[in-house]
Amino acid sequence: MSKYHLKLYVTGRTPQSNRAVKNLRALCATELKDRAEVDIIDVAEDPFAAESAHIIATPTLIKTLPPPLRRIVGDLSNVNRVLLGLDILPEDLLKHAESAANLTGPTGGAMS
Amino acid sequence: MSDPFIEYDKIQKTSTGIQGLDGIALGGLPSGRTTLVAGTAGTGKTVFAAQFLAEGVRQFQEPGVFVTFEESAADIRRNVASLGWGIATWEASDQWCFIDASPQPGEEILITGSFDLGALLVRIEASVKRIGAKRVAIDSLGAVFARFDSDLIIRNELFRLSTALKRLGVTTVMTAERTSEYGAISRDSVEEFVTDNVIVLRNVLEEEKRRRTVEILKFRGTMHGKGEFPFTMMPETGIVVLPLTEIELDQRSSYKRITSGIAELDTMCGGGFFRDSVILVSGATGCGKTLTSTEFIAGGVAAGERCLLMAFEESRDQLSRNASGWGKDFDQFEQDGKLRVVARYPESGGLEDHLIRIKSEIMEFRPNRVAVDSLSALERVSTIKGFREFVIGLTSFIKAQEIAGLFTATTSSLLGGDSVTETHISTITDSIILLRYVEMFGEMQRGITVLKMRGSAHDKDIRAFNIDSCGMHIGPAFRNVTGILAGQPRHVPTAEIERLDQLFQQGTG
Numbered sequence: 001m002s003k004y005h006l007k008l009y010v011t012g013r014t015p016q017s018n019r020a021v022k023n024l025r026a027l028c029a030t031e032l033k034d035r036a037e038v039d040i041i042d043v044a045e046d047p048f049a050a051e052s053a054h055i056i057a058t059p060t061l062i063k064t065l066p067p068p069l070r071r072i073v074g075d076l077s078n079v080n081r082v083l084l085g086l087d088i089l090p091e092d093l094l095k096h097a098e099s100a101a102n103l104t105g106p107t108g109g110a111m112s
Numbered sequence: 113m114s115d116p117f118i119e120y121d122k123i124q125k126t127s128t129g130i131q132g133l134d135g136i137a138l139g140g141l142p143s144g145r146t147t148l149v150a151g152t153a154g155t156g157k158t159v160f161a162a163q164f165l166a167e168g169v170r171q172f173q174e175p176g177v178f179v180t181f182e183e184s185a186a187d188i189r190r191n192v193a194s195l196g197w198g199i200a201t202w203e204a205s206d207q208w209c210f211i212d213a214s215p216q217p218g219e220e221i222l223i224t225g226s227f228d229l230g231a232l233l234v235r236i237e238a239s240v241k242r243i244g245a246k247r248v249a250i251d252s253l254g255a256v257f258a259r260f261d262s263d264l265i266i267r268n269e270l271f272r273l274s275t276a277l278k279r280l281g282v283t284t285v286m287t288a289e290r291t292s293e294y295g296a297i298s299r300d301s302v303e304e305f306v307t308d309n310v311i312v313l314r315n316v317l318e319e320e321k322r323r324r325t326v327e328i329l330k331f332r333g334t335m336h337g338k339g340e341f342p343f344t345m346m347p348e349t350g351i352v353v354l355p356l357t358e359i360e361l362d363q364r365s366s367y368k369r370i371t372s373g374i375a376e377l378d379t380m381c382g383g384g385f386f387r388d389s390v391i392l393v394s395g396a397t398g399c400g401k402t403l404t405s406t407e408f409i410a411g412g413v414a415a416g417e418r419c420l421l422m423a424f425e426e427s428r429d430q431l432s433r434n435a436s437g438w439g440k441d442f443d444q445f446e447q448d449g450k451l452r453v454v455a456r457y458p459e460s461g462g463l464e465d466h467l468i469r470i471k472s473e474i475m476e477f478r479p480n481r482v483a484v485d486s487l488s489a490l491e492r493v494s495t496i497k498g499f500r501e502f503v504i505g506l507t508s509f510i511k512a513q514e515i516a517g518l519f520t521a522t523t524s525s526l527l528g529g530d531s532v533t534e535t536h537i538s539t540i541t542d543s544i545i546l547l548r549y550v551e552m553f554g555e556m557q558r559g560i561t562v563l564k565m566r567g568s569a570h571d572k573d574i575r576a577f578n579i580d581s582c583g584m585h586i587g588p589a590f591r592n593v594t595g596i597l598a599g600q601p602r603h604v605p606t607a608e609i610e611r612l613d614q615l616f617q618q619g620t621g
Contacts, residue, residue: 011230019225043231047238056213056232057260061224071216073260074225085222 004036004086005065011058012044016075020059023076031088061085123334126247126283129167130160132353136337137328142309146274146284150298151313156324156345157287159195160313161249162188163350164285165208166197174246175207177239177282179232181255185210196348206243211235214255221259229256229269233276240280248282253298254289297329308332314340318495322462326353342501344464352468354505370481370516373411374404376586377545380562380571385543389566390507390517392487392537395547400558400577401520402426402434403584404547405483408518410440410583413450417480422470423455424489431455438583452477463494463502471509482510486520487537503537542566550576550593550601559596560586 008024010017021040028036043050043058053062061072063086072085083089125139134140141147141164151157165176180188188210189199202208213232240248250273257266277284288298293314310329315322325340343353369384372391378384385391393404402425409419423431431453432442445451454473456466474482484506491499503519510517519541538544544563549556561574573589574596595602 009231011228011234014230016226016228023225043234047234050231050235051211051238054212054216056229056235057227058230059227060231070220070222072222072224074223074227077225081222081224085224 003065004032004063006036007039007041007053007062007064009041009043009050009053009055009058009060009062012042017042017059019075019077020061023079023082024061027076027079027082031083032086123331125334127167127172128164129171130163130351130353131349132341132343133326133351136326136341136353137331138335138337141283141285142331142334143283144278144281145308146277146286147309147311148286148288148298149311149313150288150290152290152293152315155313155315156343156351157313158183158188158251159192159345160311160351161251161285161287162192162197163195165247165249166192166199166350168247169202169207170197172246173207175209175243176247176249177209177211177236177243177245179211179213179236179248179250181213181250181259182252184214185212194347195345195350197350209239209243209245211239215259223260223262227260227265229266229273232269233273236273237276237280240282245282248277248284250284250286252287252289318498323495323498324464342464342498344462344468346465346468349468352464354464354467354501366514370417371411371415372404373407373409373414374584374586376575377407377560377562377584380560380573380575380586381543381565382568382570385516386567387516388511388514389542390510390519390540391543391545392519392521392541393545393547394521394523396523396549399547399549400560400579400584401522401547402431402485403438403579404545405485405518405520406431406435406438406440407583408481408483409445409451410435412481413445413448417450418478419445419451420473420477420479420482421451421453422473422482422484423453424458424484425486426455428453428455437581438579439581440583452479458489458493463490463498466490467502467505467509470506474509474513474515479515481516481518483518484520486522488520488522500537503540507537507540538564546597548574548596550574550590550596552593552601552603559590561597 006024008020010020024038028038041049043055057073059073059075061076061082063070063072070085072082076082124143125137125141126143127134127140128137149157149160162178165178168174168176178188183191192199199208203210236248239245253270256270257263260266274284290296290298290312293316297310297312309331312327312329314325314327316325324343324345326343327340328336328338341353343351345351366387368387370387371384372378372381393401395401405421409421412419421431426434435442442451442453446453452473456469458466461469470484487503490502494502507517521537543565546561546563548559548561550559551557558577558579559574560577561572562570575586575589577584577586579585590596592604592606593601594604
């Protein structure tokens with residue numbers, strides 16, 4: 001299973017920043033359990049970090065690994081969109097996909 | 113005495129350093145505030161924004177921060193290099209700082225909830241403080257709206273940004289896109305949060321000719337020039353605004369007379385042209401206009417003056433050959449440093465470019481007299497309005513320098529007639545000299561008359577003149593011909609003239 005490298009950029013401890021951190025924490029506890037390395041950077045304390053990463057909107061979550069590089073803007077409250085951005089299929093969706101594959105498998109075989 | 117409190121409350125202006133713009137902005141952009149510069153694609157918004165910073169560095173030692181949302185910093189550095197500004201050098205010495213907020217390659221932004229532009233604000237604030245910036249340019253707002261599909265948030269954030277910039281005490285230029293030349297101020301209604309000051313740049317197609325103009329739409333709480341002013345972009349100087357209608361009629365007038373180069377013409381004008389006047393010489397092709405300007409120059413050189421000839425019809429060599437045919441040695445004049453001949457194709461640039469070139473030639477060579485041969489050639493590269501503005505601009509500049517100017521204009525018909533050039537500029541010039549063909553007994557003769565001579569009495573006769581290897585020679589008046597100006601010369605028998613003369617003598621006697 002591939003390792004995720006994530007960087008979350010926030011500006012100060014605003015409710016918005018707190019929400020983004022909370023949502024990311026929840027994500028790491030579930031979908032990304034034991035396979036995420038996370039950095040949280042407060043650009044208000046380190047403007048140069050925002051400069052070098054070309055950040056203009058906060059919160060911004062950057063996925064550096066696995067490729068491709070992705071920028072996810074917002075407080076991460078729309079979980080489905082976050083997972084889409086991270087190329088992760090939610091576990092229940094994954095199960096559905098598996099069962100769907102099982103269903104189509106034999107049918108496909110009968111056809112041939 | 114003025115109230116010190118009112119004086120304190122008055123809005124200070126920050127000079128843009130852009131030639132001509134400070135004139136119409138009555139000093140510059142309101143200091144410590146944000147000015148929106150709106151325009152359609154290709155109107156020069158980015159150059160305007162960059163030049164605002166560049167002039168700050170070059171002229172006022174004021175560092176600037178350039179925030180780019182559209183092009184990358186590298187692209188802008190490269191693009192303005194053609195204008196001759198060394199941004200990289202300024203960056204190295206902390207006089208210029210880019211904040212590159214342009215889309216990163218391969219970037220795909222996914223919005224997952226509420227956000228703000230806090231990081232941008234932090235970056236701007238940090239850079240402004242780091243280099244001690246006095247000026248900020250933001251180019252362009254439309255690109256931010258396009259990237260984050262959330263107009264409400266962006267609008268709020270830009271409002272927050274403009275408040276933050278005000279707090280930092282920097283003077284800011286923001287650019288925004290327009291969809292049409294005459295319509296809503298900007299595409300994304302960004303003016304709503306920077307409503308204080310709006311400048312509109314236009315690039316209008318008029319009769320197949322492009323015309324760039326700048327208009328100050330509003331400056332809250334402070335005065336500015338009104339209407340559209342033409343501008344042009346040139347290497348080194350960048351944007352140059354031509355503040356034509358701002359020119360005041362406050363040139364000093366001189367009673368000093370100078371020679372036209374032709375003794376008889378001086379007499380006809382009551383002793384010569386005035387030193388700081390503008391003379392229009394109008395005539396059909398081959399009538400002697402170039403000769404008149406040659407005589408004007410030769411007369412100046414003989415009097416020890418410096419002369420500038422701006423030629424738009426003939427090449428340098430052709431002019432010099434013509435002149436030698438009339439006994440004037442242009443090459444010798446140039447060697448003596450008394451004459452500079454500048455020959456250009458009218459099509460080599462717009463009228464604004466020509467005006468700026470003529471001005472810079474005048475500033476450089478510092479002549480006592482300037483001849484332009486011919487204005488009509490320039491007319492064909494412009495619209496009537498643009499041409500009029502050009503002549504007003506040139507005339508007032510020449511007068512402000514207190515030098516004499518002689519312009520030639522070609523009439524369309526051989527006999528009599530007037531020209532568009534004349535009708536549009538005759539009120540602007542001080543003197544008008546007409547050169548006309550006069551057909552007499554199957555022979556073309558030439559006539560000259562002084563139609564107008566501001567501030568002086570002048571000869572009202574239409575006189576015959578001929579041209580030989582020494583130049584122009586003005587003879588007696590056409591006593592027995594009428595209808596020359598109407599283009600229908602009619603011979604009047606001598607007996608008839610005598611009868612008329614007698615009639616008047618009887619009447620008065």
